[in-house]
Amino acid sequence: xxxxxxxxxxxxxxxxxxxxxxxxxxxxxxxxxxxxxxxxxxxxxxxxxxxxxxxxxxxxxxxxxxxxxxxxxxxxxxxxxxxxxxxxxxxxxxxxxxxxxxxxxxxxxxxxxxxxxxxxxxxxxxxxxxxxxxxxxxxxxxxxxxxxxxxxxxxxxxxxxxxxxxxxxxxxxxxxxxxxxxxxxxxxxxxxxxxxxxxxxxxxxxxxxxxxxxxxxxxxxxxxxxxxxxxxxxxxxxxxxxxxxxxxxxxxxxxxxxxxxxxxxxxxxxxxxxxxxxxxxxxxxxxxxxxxxxxxxxxxxxxxxxxxxxxxxxxxxxxxxxxxxxxxxxxxxxxxxxxxxxxxxxxxxxxxxxxxxxxxxxxxxxxxxxxxxxxxxxxxxxxxxxxxxxxxxxxxxxxxxxxxxxxxxxxxxxxxxxxxxxxxxxxxxxxxxxxxxxxxxxxxxxxxxxxxxxxxxxxxxxxxxxxxxxxxxxxxxxxxxxxxxxxxxxxxxxxxxxxxxxxxxxxxxxxxxxxxxxxxxxxxxxxxxxxxxxxxxxxxxxxxxxxxxxxxxxxxxxxxxxxxxxxxxxxxxxxx
Amino acid sequence: xxxxxxxxxxxxxxxxxxxxxxxxxxxxxxxxxxxxxxxxxxxxxxxxxxxxxxxxxxxxxxxxxxxxxxxxxxxxxxxxxxxxxxxxxxxxxxxxxxxxxxxxxxxxxxxxxxxxxxxxxxxxxxxxxxxxxxxxxxxxxxxxxxxxxxxxxxxxxxxxxxxxxxxxxxxxxxxxxxxxxxxxxxxxxxxxxxxxxxxxxxxxxxxxxxxxxxxxxxxxxxxxxxxxxxxxxxxxxxxxxxxxxxxxxxxxxxxxxxxxxxxxxxxxxxxxxxxxxxxxxxxxxxxxxxxxxxxxxxxxxxxxxxxxxxxxxxxxxxxxxxxxxxxxxxxxxxxxxxxx
Numbered sequence: 001x002x003x004x005x006x007x008x009x010x011x012x013x014x015x016x017x018x019x020x021x022x023x024x025x026x027x028x029x030x031x032x033x034x035x036x037x038x039x040x041x042x043x044x045x046x047x048x049x050x051x052x053x054x055x056x057x058x059x060x061x062x063x064x065x066x067x068x069x070x071x072x073x074x075x076x077x078x079x080x081x082x083x084x085x086x087x088x089x090x091x092x093x094x095x096x097x098x099x100x101x102x103x104x105x106x107x108x109x110x111x112x113x114x115x116x117x118x119x120x121x122x123x124x125x126x127x128x129x130x131x132x133x134x135x136x137x138x139x140x141x142x143x144x145x146x147x148x149x150x151x152x153x154x155x156x157x158x159x160x161x162x163x164x165x166x167x168x169x170x171x172x173x174x175x176x177x178x179x180x181x182x183x184x185x186x187x188x189x190x191x192x193x194x195x196x197x198x199x200x201x202x203x204x205x206x207x208x209x210x211x212x213x214x215x216x217x218x219x220x221x222x223x224x225x226x227x228x229x230x231x232x233x234x235x236x237x238x239x240x241x242x243x244x245x246x247x248x249x250x251x252x253x254x255x256x257x258x259x260x261x262x263x264x265x266x267x268x269x270x271x272x273x274x275x276x277x278x279x280x281x282x283x284x285x286x287x288x289x290x291x292x293x294x295x296x297x298x299x300x301x302x303x304x305x306x307x308x309x310x311x312x313x314x315x316x317x318x319x320x321x322x323x324x325x326x327x328x329x330x331x332x333x334x335x336x337x338x339x340x341x342x343x344x345x346x347x348x349x350x351x352x353x354x355x356x357x358x359x360x361x362x363x364x365x366x367x368x369x370x371x372x373x374x375x376x377x378x379x380x381x382x383x384x385x386x387x388x389x390x391x392x393x394x395x396x397x398x399x400x401x402x403x404x405x406x407x408x409x410x411x412x413x414x415x416x417x418x419x420x421x422x423x424x425x426x427x428x429x430x431x432x433x434x435x436x437x438x439x440x441x442x443x444x445x446x447x448x449x450x451x452x453x454x455x456x457x458x459x460x461x462x463x464x465x466x467x468x469x470x471x472x473x474x475x476x477x478x479x480x481x482x483x484x485x486x487x488x489x490x491x492x493x494x495x496x497x498x499x500x501x502x503x504x505x506x507x508x509x510x511x512x513x514x515x516x517x518x519x520x521x522x523x524x525x526x527x528x529x530x531x532x533x534x535x536x537x538x539x540x541x542x543x544x545x546x547x548x549x550x551x552x553x554x555x556x557x558x559x560x561x562x563x564x565x566x567x568x569x570x571x572x573x574x575x576x
Numbered sequence: 577x578x579x580x581x582x583x584x585x586x587x588x589x590x591x592x593x594x595x596x597x598x599x600x601x602x603x604x605x606x607x608x609x610x611x612x613x614x615x616x617x618x619x620x621x622x623x624x625x626x627x628x629x630x631x632x633x634x635x636x637x638x639x640x641x642x643x644x645x646x647x648x649x650x651x652x653x654x655x656x657x658x659x660x661x662x663x664x665x666x667x668x669x670x671x672x673x674x675x676x677x678x679x680x681x682x683x684x685x686x687x688x689x690x691x692x693x694x695x696x697x698x699x700x701x702x703x704x705x706x707x708x709x710x711x712x713x714x715x716x717x718x719x720x721x722x723x724x725x726x727x728x729x730x731x732x733x734x735x736x737x738x739x740x741x742x743x744x745x746x747x748x749x750x751x752x753x754x755x756x757x758x759x760x761x762x763x764x765x766x767x768x769x770x771x772x773x774x775x776x777x778x779x780x781x782x783x784x785x786x787x788x789x790x791x792x793x794x795x796x797x798x799x800x801x802x803x804x805x806x807x808x809x810x811x812x813x814x815x816x817x818x819x820x821x822x823x824x825x826x827x828x829x830x831x832x833x834x835x836x837x838x839x840x841x842x843x844x845x846x847x848x849x850x851x852x853x854x855x856x857x858x859x860x861x862x863x864x865x866x867x868x869x870x871x872x873x874x875x876x877x878x879x880x881x882x883x884x885x886x887x888x889x890x891x892x893x894x895x896x897x898x899x900x901x902x903x904x905x906x907x908x909x910x911x912x913x914x915x916x
Contacts, residue, residue: 024747036658036874036878038617038658047618047621049617124628212631215656219661232751235660236866237750255751257751259743261743262864263864266726267742269733269734270741273737273741452622457607458609460626470619491623
């Protein structure tokens with residue numbers, strides 16, 4: 001017994017003393033994230049976790065210049081020339097660029113990459129917006145029969161001089177910004193074909209229409225021109241090494257390891273001990289309490305946020321016997337399906353939301369009330385457009401006018417859904433409920449949690465009465481937000497069913513001109529009209545922040561160099 | 577006994593088919609929109625929800641969806657797991673050896689410790705050592721695994737710095753492991769076979785905290801059962817007779833009493849092994865240990881139907897096999913047991 005105890009004690013001591021616990025090496029960047037990496041195929045990359053890796057392995061023709069959202073600079077291209085009134089773009093490609101496979105990039109590779117995106121254009125991908133620019137429709141050939149091989153082939157070609165030529169069916173002022181998107185990265189045609197991807201020919205294109213590339217062979221065996229190449233991936237780790245054949249400036253950090261550590265406490269401890277350099281946080285309140293100000297941690301605050309969130313007030317609630325409508329009448333027991341079609345109702349609701357209270361309680365005072373549903377750092381944002389404030393008296397006034405006074409007299413019961421497990425959404429709805437119900441005891445707002453995908457599907461059918469949804473940018477152009485939210489044929493239109501002929505006209509005009517000043521003027525008009533008509537309650541935008549090990553530095557990690565449209569480029573970092 | 581074993585093994589495919597029908601059937605209770613959720617990673621993708629549903633055939637009738645799944649199974653294709661971003665089979669091949677390794681490191685100490693402490697507690701009934709052990713058992717039994725895991729991590733990794741944190745290997749070894757020739761998939765074993773004792777040692781150290789967490793939580797119940805079983809046996813007639821015959825306490829307790837008291841431990845031990853091999857889901861998640869338990873958590877959270885099905889089928893296989901082993905062990909420990 002004594003002998004066993006002695007042996008155990010010796011073994012324990014040995015374990016404790018020899019534990020290899022040195023902080024991460026200086027030539028290795030350690031990133032710990034909470035989520036999976038859904039794909040490493042650029043052709044279907046449409047989420048931040050995937051693009052964080054893809055952006056460091058692959059490159060696009062052009063990219064954003066540092067922190068700028070308006071200035072685009074060459075990357076795999078060296079220059080571009082617009083012609084034909086903005087409907088043709090000719091790109092000169094960089095010479096001597098190598099893929100990780102060792103092959104040299106050619107114009108055929110670039111042509112193949114775009115054609116692959118246009119052919120597949122699956123629902124899970126972000127190719128709808130490049131398809132819209134190049135083929136005139138967001139759909140693939142399965143959903144839109146006007147998309148033919150000839151049309152795809154003609155839209156992007158290599159000329160005799162080895163230049164890449166895009167031919168657009170119509171002017172698209174956002175076209176260049178769209179090219180900077182991760183999904184438009186350049187692939188190697190021969191390599192892709194060899195590992196079993198589409199071979200790039202007319203003969204086989206139909207087999208690849210709408211194909212989801214999430215788990216493609218290319219996703220398993222990526223091959224880009226970027227500064228880092230994938231060395232190995234296992235259950236929890238993705239390991240990268242600086243690519244020796246990279247055409248650009250050699251990265252300072254040789255190795256990058258991206259680990260999945262789902263448990264927040266484990267990630268925090270790793271950062272504080274110096275084993276991890278960059279980690280996923282747990283939200284502002286948690287991170288401020290547990291990480292900010294700790295030794296070895298650099299905290300950068302007041303960074304721009306590029307998401308926009310709104311509470312939708314559906315003017316044409318669909319669905320026979322929709323339970324959300326209650327009695328379906330304005331009799332104090334429900335609402336009619338066109339409840340929100342009265343502008344006085346929408347204004348009443350807009351005045352009933354406590355914007356500053358939301359910023360204080362939900363965003364820890366780090367929030368900003370915007371004038372329009374688009375990022376305030378995007379070109380086209382007009383800070384002069386008026387905003388609603390919480391004003392119970394004004395809300396009362398508008399509610400008294402609504403529905404010829406019947407609303408105030410009879411009251412209503414409205415049922416609104418919010419995204420399950422989304423505390424910020426729930427709180428926003430609770431704030432609205434509390435304020436509305438305090439205005440008139442006959443007013444009742446019931447709120448209930450609903451699974452996200454189901455809520456989005458029902459809202460697309462117009463069956464949700466009032467929901468809270470946001471939008472993150474695909475490219476740095478106002479159109480990506482303004483058309484999405486405000487156009488009567490925009491993405492979010494079925495959720496609000498707001499239609500304004502002037503707004504539709506202005507948005508279409510803004511789409512068809514490359515004159516920036518004119519576009520800005522048109523977007524201001526839309527913003528002002530939207531303020532008057534109040535189709536949405538604009539939820540204040542959070543202020544972004546980041547934190548990381550003080551051993552790491554680099555422009556993208558500073559306030560001056562942070563670009564919300566791009567991933568963190570490891571090549572621009574160094575570590576001590 | 578042979579017939580019994582063969583009969584039990586033949587049950588496996590039937591159990592699996594039944595289970596797969598139940599699991600896939602249960603998923604049909606979800607709407608196509610809900611089942612499309614794993615493929616949606618951004619609001620933009622949600623805008624194309626209907627296209628995703630069509631591309632995935634999520635509106636197809638149940639027999640077609642099941643038939644599609646079954647025909648793939650016949651071809652050896654268990655489907656693609658969204659949670660692991662790999663084929664289900666490849667995921668199991670990659671992760672199961674890790675879980676087996678952790679189970680091996682954990683199960684034997686749990687069983688030995690439980691038997692020893694349970695016996696000790698019973699032999700010192702109501703004395704100080706028994707009282708202490710009973711308190712410890714209640715503590716271990718009631719302590720949530722995730723709390724214990726995080727506390728151990730905070731103390732031994734973050735505060736004292738004695739043991740490594742989450743993961744399976746230290747950073748530099750993550751890069752070195754690509755050069756290892758893999759024989760068993762178990763990191764310590766493969767590293768040792770490659771002569772990389774540093775990697776083996778590193779992997780072993782990373783298993784200490786998860787193993788201790790499991791040891792504390794899972795031993796508690798076994799200690800309690802062993803104590804009760806031992807107490808029951810110690811008051812039985814044959815033990816009294818053995819004592820009356822003048823046999824020493826060591827022989828009576830060790831040979832006569834403990835052997836019979838072990839029967840319930842065999843049953844529970846069997847389920848302990850099933851549980852460990854099935855993946856100690858919470859422990860693996862806290863310690864970012866790349867076993868099948870961690871995968872299952874992600875698969876369940878992401879409505880990864882192929883992943884959940886793969887895990888369920890694997891668990892079913894383990895249950896049937898381990899139940900058979902437990903039944904056979906019963907026969908070895910208790911000659912009165914007959915196989916029909």
